[in-house]
Amino acid sequence: MQWMIEEDRLGPEQKEIINDMHTLKDKAVWIQGHAGSGKSIVLLHALTEFIIRNPKSNVVVVVFTLALVDLLKSGLKQIPALVDINIPVITIYKLNKLLHLGQKFDAIFCDEVQDIPMVLLKRMKNGSNKLIIAGDAAQSIYTSVPIFNERPCSKTEIITELDPEVKTTKTIYRLTRSIIKVLMNVYNDLFADLVHIGREDSEIRLFKANDYFKEIEFSWKESKQINIDRTQKVHAVLFFQKNDLIKYVDTVLNIEGKKKWTNETYPDYSQESRDLRGMNKYLNEKNIPLMYVGNGIGSLDEANQKKKIILMTYHSSKGLDFDSVSLPCIQTDLGSTENENAIILVALTRAKSQLLITFTGSMSSGFKKFLKNTSVKNINDLKIDSDEVIF
Amino acid sequence: MKTILIALLRTEFYYLIKYDSIKTSSDRMIMHSFQGFKKLPIDARANLLQISLPLHEQEHEVLLIEYDNKLIGFDNAPKINTKGIYSIVPLTEMASKLLLSKINNNFNFKSHIELSVYKMFENIRGNIHRLEAADQLRLLFNLEKPKEDFSSKIKEATLTKIKNKNLDSNNSIFEHLLDFDITPSFCPEGNIEAFIKSACLGYKKIEEDIYNVKDGDIFKYLKINKEKIEEYSFYEATEFINENLNENELKDKYKTMQEILTENGTYQNAFFMFSYFYHLKKIMEINDYKIEFIEKDIMELKSNNKELASNVIFLLGYTLSIQTISRSLQTYSSSQLLKEKKQLNINHRKKAKSKEIILEITNQKEAIKNVSSKTTNISEKEKKEKLIQLKAEFPSSIDDVLAQIDKKDVTKTTLKKRITVNFLKEKGKQELEKMLGAKNKSEYGQLSSEFQRKWLYNIENPKENWTKEEYKALYYLMDKMANADKKFVEEEKDLIGKFHEELPMSSKINTDDFKVRIKPERAENIIKTMDNKKKEKVKEFLIKMGESDGKFIPSEKKYLERVEKIMLFKHSK
Numbered sequence: 001m002q003w004m005i006e007e008d009r010l011g012p013e014q015k016e017i018i019n020d021m022h023t024l025k026d027k028a029v030w031i032q033g034h035a036g037s038g039k040s041i042v043l044l045h046a047l048t049e050f051i052i053r054n055p056k057s058n059v060v061v062v063v064f065t066l067a068l069v070d071l072l073k074s075g076l077k078q079i080p081a082l083v084d085i086n087i088p089v090i091t092i093y094k095l096n097k098l099l100h101l102g103q104k105f106d107a108i109f110c111d112e113v114q115d116i117p118m119v120l121l122k123r124m125k126n127g128s129n130k131l132i133i134a135g136d137a138a139q140s141i142y143t144s145v146p147i148f149n150e151r152p153c154s155k156t157e158i159i160t161e162l163d164p165e166v167k168t169t170k171t172i173y174r175l176t177r178s179i180i181k182v183l184m185n186v187y188n189d190l191f192a193d194l195v196h197i198g199r200e201d202s203e204i205r206l207f208k209a210n211d212y213f214k215e216i217e218f219s220w221k222e223s224k225q226i227n228i229d230r231t232q233k234v235h236a237v238l239f240f241q242k243n244d245l246i247k248y249v250d251t252v253l254n255i256e257g258k259k260k261w262t263n264e265t266y267p268d269y270s271q272e273s274r275d276l277r278g279m280n281k282y283l284n285e286k287n288i289p290l291m292y293v294g295n296g297i298g299s300l301d302e303a304n305q306k307k308k309i310i311l312m313t314y315h316s317s318k319g320l321d322f323d324s325v326s327l328p329c330i331q332t333d334l335g336s337t338e339n340e341n342a343i344i345l346v347a348l349t350r351a352k353s354q355l356l357i358t359f360t361g362s363m364s365s366g367f368k369k370f371l372k373n374t375s376v377k378n379i380n381d382l383k384i385d386s387d388e389v390i391f
Numbered sequence: 392m393k394t395i396l397i398a399l400l401r402t403e404f405y406y407l408i409k410y411d412s413i414k415t416s417s418d419r420m421i422m423h424s425f426q427g428f429k430k431l432p433i434d435a436r437a438n439l440l441q442i443s444l445p446l447h448e449q450e451h452e453v454l455l456i457e458y459d460n461k462l463i464g465f466d467n468a469p470k471i472n473t474k475g476i477y478s479i480v481p482l483t484e485m486a487s488k489l490l491l492s493k494i495n496n497n498f499n500f501k502s503h504i505e506l507s508v509y510k511m512f513e514n515i516r517g518n519i520h521r522l523e524a525a526d527q528l529r530l531l532f533n534l535e536k537p538k539e540d541f542s543s544k545i546k547e548a549t550l551t552k553i554k555n556k557n558l559d560s561n562n563s564i565f566e567h568l569l570d571f572d573i574t575p576s577f578c579p580e581g582n583i584e585a586f587i588k589s590a591c592l593g594y595k596k597i598e599e600d601i602y603n604v605k606d607g608d609i610f611k612y613l614k615i616n617k618e619k620i621e622e623y624s625f626y627e628a629t630e631f632i633n634e635n636l637n638e639n640e641l642k643d644k645y646k647t648m649q650e651i652l653t654e655n656g657t658y659q660n661a662f663f664m665f666s667y668f669y670h671l672k673k674i675m676e677i678n679d680y681k682i683e684f685i686e687k688d689i690m691e692l693k694s695n696n697k698e699l700a701s702n703v704i705f706l707l708g709y710t711l712s713i714q715t716i717s718r719s720l721q722t723y724s725s726s727q728l729l730k731e732k733k734q735l736n737i738n739h740r741k742k743a744k745s746k747e748i749i750l751e752i753t754n755q756k757e758a759i760k761n762v763s764s765k766t767t768n769i770s771e772k773e774k775k776e777k778l779i780q781l782k783a784e785f786p787s788s789i790d791d792v793l794a795q796i797d798k799k800d801v802t803k804t805t806l807k808k809r810i811t812v813n814f815l816k817e818k819g820k821q822e823l824e825k826m827l828g829a830k831n832k833s834e835y836g837q838l839s840s841e842f843q844r845k846w847l848y849n850i851e852n853p854k855e856n857w858t859k860e861e862y863k864a865l866y867y868l869m870d871k872m873a874n875a876d877k878k879f880v881e882e883e884k885d886l887i888g889k890f891h892e893e894l895p896m897s898s899k900i901n902t903d904d905f906k907v908r909i910k911p912e913r914a915e916n917i918i919k920t921m922d923n924k925k926k927e928k929v930k931e932f933l934i935k936m937g938e939s940d941g942k943f944i945p946s947e948k949k950y951l952e953r954v955e956k957i958m959l960f961k962h963s964k
Contacts, residue, residue, distance in 0.1 A: 012452045016402070170489060171449070178573075198710040200676055203573040222576060229579035324576065354576045388599060389606045391590070391644035 014042045017167040021046045021132070022053055028125070028164035030113070031134040034183075034190055035349045036174035039134040040072065040111050040319070046132055047109045048081050057106035060098075061089040062124075064112045067293070067300055068319045072111070092116055093147060099123040106130065112319065113158065114140035117150035121161055131162065139342040141315055174321075175349055176202040182348060182370050186341055202351055206374045207358045212329075215360045216251040218379045219328045222356055226324050227289060227309050233323035234300075236310040237290075238347055242274065243267040244329045245311055249279060249290065258286045314347045325351035330367045331359040340366040393460045394477050396421040396428060398443045401452050401490070404479075408495075412464075412472040419443055420469070425457050425480055425501060436504075437511035440482075446516070447714070450509070451489035455480040457501065483509050514550060517712070521549065525708030527720050531682070531735065532689055534701045541658075541702055545569075545709050560598050564654050567596045568665055569710065574673070577605040581621045582628045583613045585670035589662055593651040608641050609648060615856065625670055626691045629663045660699050667692065667703045668710075675711065682719045686735060857925070863909045864917035865929055868954055872936045875950045882939035886932065915957050926958050 010018070017031060029046070033039045047061065061076070063069055072089045076082050090098075092115075095108070099120075105128040110116070113133035116124075124131055137155030145152055158164070172180055172190055178201050184190050209215035219237070227235050239245040246269055250260040261282050262273035272278075276292045283290050291298045291308040294316035303310045310322065327347055334340045344366050348355070358379075363371065398419045399407070407413045421428060421439050428436060444453055462475030478499040481487035487503045503509075529536065536542075548565035551558070558570055571592050578584045590609055591601040604610050613620065613632070620628045636645035652661040671685045678684040685707075693700040708716070722733045826838045857865075866887075873883040909917075918929060933954060937947040 012401075012449060198672070198712060198715060199572075200574065200673070201572050203575055205576070226576050229577070232580055353574055356576065384600070384603050384606060386606075388603050390594065390597070390599060390603075391607050391609045391641075391648045 010041070010045065011038070011169070011171050011173060013169045013171055014038055014045075017042050017169065018045045018049055020165075020167065021049055024165050026130055028131040028133065028162040030158065030162070030164035030166045031132070031169065032136050032166060033169040034136060034172060034187065035139065035345055036172045036179075037169045038173050039136070039169065040075070042169065043109055043111055043132065043134040044072065044075050044079065047076075047087065047107075048079050050107055050109075050130070050132075051085060051087070052081055054106060058104075059087060059107045059109065060095065060105050061087060062092055062095045062108060062110040063089065064092055064115055064318070065294075065316060066091060066296055067316065068111065070300065071319060092120060096120050096123065096148075099127040103127065107132065109134075111135065112139075113153075114138075114155075115142050115145060115152050117145045117148045118153050118157060118161070119148065119150060121153050121158065125162060131164075133158075133162075133164065138339070139345065140339050141318060141343045141346060143339075176200070176352075178202045178204050179349060179351075179355075182374065183345060185370050185372055187345070200353070203354045204374060205354075205356050206371055206376045207356070207379050208362075208376050209358065209360050209379045212360045213251060213254075214379060215358050216248055216328060217255055219326050219356065219358045220252050220255055223309055223324075223326050224289070226354065227307065230323065231307055233353075234304055234310065235324045235326075236312055236317065236322040236350065237326040237328065238312050238314055238317050238350060239329060240314055240332050240334060240343070240347075242276070242313060243269060244332055245292065245313065246273060246279070248328060249283065249311070252288060252290065253283075253286065256286070256288060258288065314343050317350050318346050320350060321352055322350055323352050324354035324356070326356045326358070328358045329360070330357055330363045331361050333364050334366050341369075344370055392477070394424045394457045395460050396423060396425060396443075396455045396480065397458050397471065398440075398445065398453060398455055400445060400448060401454060401494075404454060404456070404494070407471065407473060407476075412470055414466060414468040414470050417469055421455070425455075425478070429505075433505075433508050433511055436508045437515060440504075440508070440512040441515045444482075444512075444516075446519075450482045451486035453482060454486070454490060455482070455504075480504065514553065517549075517553070518546060520713045521709040524711055524713040524716055524720075525705045527713070528682070528704050528708035528716065529701065531720065531723055532693060532700070532704060534693065534697065534704055537698075537701045537705045542705060542709075545706060549709065558595075560596060562596075564592070564596055564652060564658075564661065567592055568668070568706075571595050571601075575601060575604075577602070577610075579614060579617055581617065582623070582625055582670070583617050583620050584673065585625075585666040585668075586613055586620075586628075586632060586662075588669045589652065589665040590648060592665055593648045596651050608644055609636070612636070612641055624691055625667065625688050626695055629666065633663075658702075660696070660702075664699055664702055664706070667699070668706045671703065671707050672710065675707070675716075680711065680715050680719055682716065682723070683733060690736070860909070860917055861921060861925065864914035865932070867909050867911070867914040868918065868929065869932060869936060872933050872947060872950055872954075875947045876944045880940040883936055886936055886939055918954070919957055921958075929958065930955070 021029060031039050031042050031046075044061075047059065050059065051057065061072055063072055069089050069091060076087055076089065092110075096119075100123065107130040108124050108128040110124060110131070110133045113121075113135035114137045115135070137158065140152050142152050144150065153161070159166075170190075175183070176199065180190055182204065207215075207218065209218060223235060223237055226233075237248065239248065243266060246262065247266040250262060253260050261279050262269060264270060264273050276294075277297045280292050280298055289306075289308045290311055291303040291306070292311040293300055293303060294312050298310075300310065300320070302308075312320075325347075334343060348370060357367075357371070357374075359367075362368075397415060398421070399415070403413055403415070421443050423431070423439075428439070431439070456471075456479055457477040458471060459475040459477060462472065464470040464472070478501045479490070480501045481490050481503045483503050483506070487500065491500065525542075526536075544563060544565045548563060548569045551562065551566045552569045556562075558566055571588070574584065574588065575591060578587045587604065587610060590607070590613075591604050594601045594604055612635075616631075616635075620631065623631055636642065649662055650656070652665065653659055654661070658664065667688075671688060674684050674688075675681070689700060689704065692703065721729065722731070723735065725732065822838065829838055869887055873879050873887065918926070921929070933951050937943045937951055
């Protein structure tokens with residue numbers, strides 16, 4: 001995956017942050033910015049600059065998920081200055097263990113800082129001479145960080161704890177015009193990059209169904225077809241919660257005339273039904289091109305090689321990109337989630353080319369805010385008059 | 392106090408604050424106070440900004456300072472210091488917000504420049520960058536400038552795009568072209584993607600829903616022929632599509648689409664120009680805007696249609712702009728700065744009409760059939776002699792095969808069946824070599840049949856794609872038919888052989904497949920549910936079969952009637 005941008009192609013804001021980094025000596029630095037503003041890229045370039053200036057230093061890059069470990073590793077390989085240097089990229093859980101065991105680092109480069117708990121933030125501060133963090137507090141998507149079972153630090157807590165030099169990049173480089181337009185309904189301070197006119201835009205389609213089965217039948221048909229028509233691309237179906245994902249899989253199996261994965265009723269699935277590794281195996285046996293990826297189950301590479309559509313939760317998809325994305329079931333209430341906007345932002349910003357959003361009845365209030373200007377079609381109205389087919 | 396405006400990069404401004412003075416240049420100075428500047432006409436202000444502002448920076452990376460004219464010093468260049476700064480003038484509201492968040496908010500900020508002035512400045516600047524890209528790309532490929540009328544339309548279309556207007560059928564096709572820049576989910580990837588997007592553009596121009604394209608015949612035609620179109624270079628694909636759509640029942644629909652896209656004939660090649668544009672832009676986008684990935688397509692287009700190549704290159708360069716392609720353009724530069732330098736590969740083969748060799752399918756089939764018939768019912772000794780003779784008759788190299796093909800006469804009806812030597816050499820090379828290495832005639836016959844089926848008949852019957860099951864069902868019917876009059880004459884045998892050769896398969900089929908015979912009910916059911924085009928083919932074969940020995944005996948007739956009943960044909964021969 002070629003996503004690393006060479007330094008001479010970074011935006012002026014990004015370059016400025018990197019240039020300033022070494023002048024800040026041991027002071028912590030916090031790189032802030034919206035999704036798509038290139039925080040992770042700036043973080044890796046800051047790392048490169050640090051390594052060049054401190055060739056023998058002991059550094060580590062920390063991210064949240066295993067999928068992001070792969071992504072950042074491949075990003076590092078694309079930086080010429082780091083080709084022969086092995087920079088460890090690990091998850092927050094592994095770093096927590098190492099720090100707990102007393103390991104010290106010359107520098108820690110931590111991505112998605114908004115999702116880490118205070119205990120780890122303190123350990124990072126104490127376990128390194130230089131701490132560079134990237135992330136936007138407004139983008140925190142957890143109410144409780146898995147395994148730590150603690151809420152993530154707030155912006156104020158991070159500032160109080162680290163007193164960092166805050167560097168903000170406001171220009172959105174990665175996202176397309178249409179996606180930015182949708183996000184601007186909620187985040188009105190986004191600032192798009194200049195060179196956008198020649199860049200292909202995303203297709204955003206929003207459909208309403210009157211019943212759940214019809215919705216999934218339509219969404220699945222679209223996903224399956226695009227997976228056949230566009231085999232070189234990566235396609236994903238994302239859900240807010242795993243229960244929705246399991247229900248979707250069962251419905252797809254039903255549509256395809258196969259036995260369901262579980263006989264239990266949504267949302268009361270037992271542990272057995274929630275065995276997503278087992279579900280992947282079952283889908284494989286039934287020849288359904290779907291694979292769950294997340295929490296160490298399934299793999300992006302394997303799904304890609306075997307031409308399978310990736311099933312993921314919004315949370316696990318953070319930091320990843322897919323060519324086409326389906327977001328079914330956006331009627332699901334995001335409940336008491338504090339950072340509803342941040343979670344929806346993650347879901348809406350994963351698609352590079354095609355974004356298909358569907359819901360049964362009415363969409364959740366959270367999504368409604370973002371999609372208020374997007375036209376909704378009813379899947380029952382899709383039959384067209386033959387007069388409208390010109391050639 | 393008389394003040395003037397001076398344009399500074401934000402970083403220069405930081406240095407000015409930090410070190411109290413910096414050198415600047417006279418072309419950064421606008422000899423008006425901010426109040427005086429505001430009184431100038433909009434275009435005058437936009438032009439002054441264009442002359443004074445650094446060329447490639449974003450709006451929040453540059454600012455204007457109001458500076459006391461008397462305090463400009465000189466040290467080989469104009470020198471300014473903090474004491475002379477009267478106020479800061481941001482370029483836009485957004486720049487103002489961003490600057491305020493980045494620099495000391497104790498400074499005296501003036502309101503930003505009027506939006507209409509900045510937009511006009513941005514358009515002037517954008518046009519310079521776009522023209523630069525179009526021009527450099529054109530020079531790289533040694534192409535002529537497109538006609539003024541064409542480039543003006545693209546510039547107008549770009550302005551419309553920048554203004555983000557909602558378009559309708561009154562807008563030009565070029566405005567729609569630049570506006571339509573998504574890949575709809577129903578577009579299969581590969582060569583056909585660009586053609587389908589051009590078809591969508593036609594729908595968009597007449598204000599029809601682009602998603603109706605997928606129910607149209609042109610889309611269906613392209614999708615059915617996807618694999619074949621994929622095997623061609625993009626230029627060959629345009630030729631293939633043009634020839635086939637012009638000569639089949641889609642001719643009228645194809646004409647309608649072209650009329651819409653050409654805006655009643657102004658740009659005859661519009662369908663291919665737009666398809667090329669979408670195709671090349673997509674390749675650039677997925678390959679980090681590296682020109683090397685489109686080099687071959689452009690060279691091939693250039694060697695066949697220079698004017699079209701000029702227009703496509705202008706469209707591409709102007710749309711992508713210099714910021715996007717400068718890096719790749721540099722790799723072709725002769726600058727000493729670069730460690731590695733790329734050169735255009737000028738040897739991309741030209742697909743010139745004069746060199747194009749026409750393959751007449753019927754004659755080829757006859758040749759193969761003759762070879763096959765010569766080999767039946769002969770002794771081993773005769774076989775050996777015949778083989779020697781046959782080997783002598785066979786061409787000894789691929790070039791010889793193709794030279795033989797070249798000698799065939801070209802008729803209007805065979806034009807649509809033509810196939811280029813280059814194509815055969817490239818795509819069918821492996822099979823041709825295998826054919827030449829055949830150990831005996833039967834192997835040669837089999838290989839040549841396979842070759843023809845794969846590379847020739849697929850072109851002849853682009854809409855048909857027979858499955859193994861359908862093939863077997865049809866074989867079963869023919870077998871029954873041939874045996875209906877209790878004899879199996881040579882002509883009928885030949886027809887069964889011909890049928891083997893003529894139907895393009897969706898998957899490979901060999902003699903072993905016939906060891907497991909298909910059940911009559913299954914065969915009939917398959918025939919029953921075939922599409923009408925295939926049914927016609929079945930009927931055509933069966934009638935030929937009945938008539939093959941010069942008569943149509945009652946038992947055959949009866950059998951044909953039964954089949955017709957199954958197929959619900961009205962034919963009552």
